[in-house]
Amino acid sequence: MQRPAARxxxxxxxxxxxxxxxxxxxxxxxxxHADWANVDWHAxxxxxxxxxxxASVASLVxxxxxxxxxxxxxxxxxxxxxxxxxxxxxxxxxxxxxxxVLLLFLLGPYSWVGQLTGGVLTxxxxxxVLAEVFVAAPFLIIAAKSAFGAVDPVLDDVAATLGxxxxxxxxxxxxxxxxxxIRAGLALAWLRAFGEFGATVMxxxxxxxxxxxxxxxxxxxxxxxxxxxxxxxxxxAILCAALSIYSLRQxxxxxQTENGDDALESSIGLTASRGESAHLRLEFHLQRxxxxxxxxIAWTPTTRRLAIIGPSGSGKSLALRLIAGLESNASSRVRxxxxxxxxxxxxxxxxxxxxxxxxxFPHMSVARQLAFPVDADLASARYWLDHLGLAQLVDRLPHxxxxxxxxxxxxxxxxxxxxxxxxxxxxxxxLDTPRRRRLQQSLRALQREIAAVTIIVTHDxxxxxxxxxxxxxxxxxxxxxxxxxxxxFEQPASMRVASLLGxxxxxxxxxxxxxxxxxxxxxxxxxxxxxxDFAAGERVxxxxxxxxxxxxxxxxxxxxxxSVELRRGERYIRVSIGAVCFDIASEDASLHEGMxxxxxxxASGVCVWRVNSSTQASxx
Numbered sequence: 253m254q255r256p257a258a259r260x261x262x263x264x265x266x267x268x269x270x271x272x273x274x275x276x277x278x279x280x281x282x283x284x285h286a287d288w289a290n291v292d293w294h295a296x297x298x299x300x301x302x303x304x305x306x307a308s309v310a311s312l313v314x315x316x317x318x319x320x321x322x323x324x325x326x327x328x329x330x331x332x333x334x335x336x337x338x339x340x341x342x343x344x345x346x347x348x349x350x351x352x353v354l355l356l357f358l359l360g361p362y363s364w365v366g367q368l369t370g371g372v373l374t375x376x377x378x379x380x381v382l383a384e385v386f387v388a389a390p391f392l393i394i395a396a397k398s399a400f401g402a403v404d405p406v407l408d409d410v411a412a413t414l415g416x417x418x419x420x421x422x423x424x425x426x427x428x429x430x431x432x433x434i435r436a437g438l439a440l441a442w443l444r445a446f447g448e449f450g451a452t453v454m455x456x457x458x459x460x461x462x463x464x465x466x467x468x469x470x471x472x473x474x475x476x477x478x479x480x481x482x483x484x485x486x487x488x489a490i491l492c493a494a495l496s497i498y499s500l501r502q503x504x505x506x507x508q509t510e511n512g513d514d515a516l517e518s519s520i521g522l523t524a525s526r527g528e529s530a531h532l533r534l535e536f537h538l539q540r541x542x543x544x545x546x547x548x549i550a551w552t553p554t555t556r557r558l559a560i561i562g563p564s565g566s567g568k569s570l571a572l573r574l575i576a577g578l579e580s581n582a583s584s585r586v587r588x589x590x591x592x593x594x595x596x597x598x599x600x601x602x603x604x605x606x607x608x609x610x611x612x613f614p615h616m617s618v619a620r621q622l623a624f625p626v627d628a629d630l631a632s633a634r635y636w637l638d639h640l641g642l643a644q645l646v647d648r649l650p651h652x653x654x655x656x657x658x659x660x661x662x663x664x665x666x667x668x669x670x671x672x673x674x675x676x677x678x679x680x681x682x683l684d685t686p687r688r689r690r691l692q693q694s695l696r697a698l699q700r701e702i703a704a705v706t707i708i709v710t711h712d713x714x715x716x717x718x719x720x721x722x723x724x725x726x727x728x729x730x731x732x733x734x735x736x737x738x739x740x741f742e743q744p745a746s747m748r749v750a751s752l753l754g755x756x757x758x759x760x761x762x763x764x765x766x767x768x769x770x771x772x773x774x775x776x777x778x779x780x781x782x783x784x785d786f787a788a789g790e791r792v793x794x795x796x797x798x799x800x801x802x803x804x805x806x807x808x809x810x811x812x813x814x815s816v817e818l819r820r821g822e823r824y825i826r827v828s829i830g831a832v833c834f835d836i837a838s839e840d841a842s843l844h845e846g847m848x849x850x851x852x853x854x855a856s857g858v859c860v861w862r863v864n865s866s867t868q869a870s871x872x
Contacts, residue, residue, distance in 0.1 A: 276486075279479070286479035299465035300484045306377060306461060307445035310384035314392045314441050319434060322396020323426070337397070344390045348450020351387050355455050379456030384445035391444055395437020399430035409578045410611035412598040415626030415669065424624075428615045439492060446488065532556065532589040532672055534705050538574045539583045540567075547571065547729040555736075556705040559720030561713060563752065567729040568709045572675050575707070576605045588673055588705065599626070603673040604666025604704075608681055610658045612650040618661050619646040625669040636664040640698075655683060656691055663698060674706045680715065692718055713753045717741065725749050743861045744793070756835040757796040760863065762789055769794050769860050775809075775830040778855030792860045798824070798837045800857020807850030815845055827851060 256262075325337045343351055357363060359382060361371040373379050403426055411421040427434075449463035457464065466481045537550040547567040560568045573579045575586050577598035586593040593601050605611070612621060622633040637643045640660040650658060659679065666674055679695075680688040696719055699706055708719045716723050717737055724734040732752070733745040744750040750758040761771040763786040770776045771794055779794070786792065803811075803825070811827040811834075818824075825836045825843055829851055836851075843849070 279482070282479050285476060287473065287476040288480060290473070290477070291480045295460070295465065296481060296484075299460045299462040302377065302380065302459050303446050303462040306380040306384055307388075307442050310381045310388060310445045311392075311438060311442040313381070313385050314389045314445075315438055318389055318392040318437075318441075319396050319427070322393050322398075322434075323400050323422070325393070325397045326400035340393055341390045343387050348387060348448065349454060350450075352383065352451035352454025355383060355386060355451060359455065373455075375456050375458050377456075377459060380452055380459075380461055383451040383455045384448045387448050387451050388441040388444040391440040392434070392437040395440070396430070396434050399433035399437075400426060402433070403429050404609075406607045406609070406611050407613060409573075409576070409598075410605055410607070411613075411624075412578065413576055413601065413603050413605040414624060414665070415599045416624075417599055425613055429613070443489070443492060447485065532703075532705055534558070534586075534588050534673065534707075536575060536586040537584065538571050538581075538586070540570060540574060540579060540581045542570070545729060547574075549724070549726055549729065549731045551724050551731070551734050553722040553724075553734075555721040556703070557699055557719065557721045558706065559708045559710060559716035559723045559737075560726060561710055561716045561723055561752065562726040563711060566727045568726055569677050571726070572605075572677050572707065572709050575673075576603055576675055577601050578605070601673070602669065602671055603675060604663075604669075604671035605675045605677075606659075606662050606666065606679055607677045608679060610662035610679070612653075612658055612661060614650055617647050617649055618642060618653075621650075621661055621665050622668050625665065628668045629670065630668075632670065633664070633668040636667050640664050655687060656694070659691055659694075663695075667702065667704075672704050674702075674704050676706065676708045678710055679708075680712075681710075695719060713741075725752055727752065742795070742859070746863075747793075755795070757798060757801075759794055759832065760791065761794050761860075762791055763860070764788065767855065769858070772831045775832060777853045777858055779858040779860050780856050784860075786860070786862075791863045793863055794858060794860045796834060796853060796859075797857035798835050800854045801827070801834050801836045802852045802854070803827070803836065803838065803840070803843065803849050804852055805850060807852045809851045809853065811849050811851040813843055813845055813847045813849060816843065 321340065325333060346354075356374070358365055359373045359379070360366050361374060366373060373382060407425050407429065408421050411425045416424065447463055448461075449467065452461055453464050453467070460468065462481070462484065466478070469477050469481060533552075533554065534556075535552040538547060540547045545565075545567070547570055549567070549571060560571060562568045570579065574581060574584050575593070577593070577596065584594055593603075613624070616624065618637075622628065622637065623630070637646065640663065642657070642660055642664060645653065645657060645661075650661075653661065663674075676695075680691055683691065692715060699719065706719070708716065710716055720737060722734070722736050723740050725732045725740065727748065733740055733749045740749070741753060741755065744753060744755060744758065747758070747760060759771055761769050764770045764776050765788060766786070767779055768776050769779050769792060777796075809829050811829045814826045814828050814833065816823065816825055822837060823839055825838045825840075827834050827836055827849065834851075834853075
């Protein structure tokens with residue numbers, strides 16, 4: 253149930269609505285007083301024909317030039333383009349008569365253009381069209397600029413990675429997505445051209461357009477002769493309004509979404525990859541400077557399930573775009589197997605790129621999405637439609653799909669062209685926890701079926717651990733650590749890496765004796781490193797398993813319970829021992845915040861490693 257609007261707003265809205273409706277109401281009684289007998293219907297319909305024809309020709313000219321101009325204005329941020337955008341909108345601010353005078357300076361019989369054309373551009377049908385183009389074009393240009401500016405640039409990126417060059421992307425993606433708003437601007441431009449009087453009467457008094465003819469008749473016969481001349485204009489306006497309302501209702505009716513299962517079908521098992529190919533190795537050295545931000549990272553992983561993890565603004569999404577070829581930089585190097593990708597444009601890299609919202613084209617059905625890649629394999633498309641449970645959804649548009657269905661369509665679209673590299677830019681970031689877990693498991697199942705290299709960009713350590721065999725941790729455009737998941741999580745190279753991975757019970761200390769590590773002033777615990785070659789006083793990092801810490805009445809260390817937390821249904825106790833905090837897995841409900849306790853730390857669960865660990869990565 254909608255809440256009522258403020259009373260003052262209702263009154264203001266009502267006053268303006270009454271004023272806008274009143275002239276139409278006032279015209280109704282004039283139907284009986286109109287001078288119908290003396291109407292020159294031949295001249296009237298001739299004027300209507302001239303206005304309809306000239307407005308249509310002018311609108312076609314505006315469409316052909318205005319759409320590219322609007323696209324240019326939307327895509328460019330240069331000062332010259334901004335100045336151009338300002339100038340082409342000036343006719344909206346000019347009085348129509350002023351526009352007519354300006355046109356006479358350019359097109360009049362004494363101008364150089366008029367002399368060159370023999371004066372045929374004034375007092376002619378061509379003059380009417382030129383006047384209408386000048387005053388009506390800004391309506392379409394502004395609409396086109398706004399429409400193209402509102403199109404998600406990710407769609408253009410995804411289309412590029414699916415093999416389409418710039419021209420194809422414009423006509424098949426950008427223009428169709430922007431078309432509804434452009435169409436509205438075109439309708440406004442047509443109506444403005446149809447009703448144009450001021451510039452037209454200055455440039456082309458003859459032949460009579462409907463506005464000029466109405467002015468002439470009014471001057472000769474007065475108000476009683478107006479109603480017959482106004483009827484065509486009113487009829488056209490009512491028709492346009494009706495069509496707009498109908499289109500809006502159709503759109504609203506079509507936007508009813510349907511949700512389905514988010515998980516992949518149970519038919520997906522641990523089968524071998526369809527069309528198994530030789531194992532591909534990815535290696536890259538990416539460099540890009542954007543203002544004060546400088547990215548310089550390198551990685552040569554040995555497996556095909558990879559993850560890049562880091563905080564917001566660390567450069568991980570930029571790295572993915574560089575790999576995809578969506579950010580140009582001559583100094584970056586990307587190789588996949590024997591193919592040097594950095595020498596190829598994105599449309600030739602044979603990759604699948606999936607942004608956060610999966611990059612589905614809003615105007616295409618599922619079937620058209622899968623057929624869109626330049627080298628789409630129809631047999632492969634049918635296979636993945638069935639295998640991913642999409643066969644019943646082929647006629648649906650993206651807004652009629654659930655998040656899980658959209659993900660599967662994006663995956664199928666990439667797989668129809670046998671992509672050798674799949675790039676996922678935080679694909680689950682916008683989802684709630686239950687749905688995110690289901691889709692993560694679905695993607696993990698699919699990774700087992702395909703031979704492509706997959707890179708997941710994420711800020712979620714659990715997601716990286718689930719979907720990757722190797723991980724690279726980045727921050728501020730630099731690699732902090734890279735290696736196999738187990739090695740990186742078990743032995744983070746620094747406290748910052750440990751923090752980004754969400755690890756607990758990790759710290760820096762110094763070896764005090766063989767098998768003994770000082771983790772804080774006056775706090776020494778045993779380790780399982782008695783057989784390792786550590787010198788006394790050597791700086792190390794340490795980690796204590798949550799299950800290696802036990803609270804007991806006769807524990808060797810004194811502690812204080814700082815807090816009790818639930819993490820995914822498991823109960824953890826945070827205990828301070830001296831200046832160090834530990835997280836302990838415990839189901840003992842008698843323990844609560846503020847209690848003192850005794851704690852044992854079992855040396856078998858304490859790992860230590862050198863600060864300058866071999867897991868530390870350095871750009872090559």
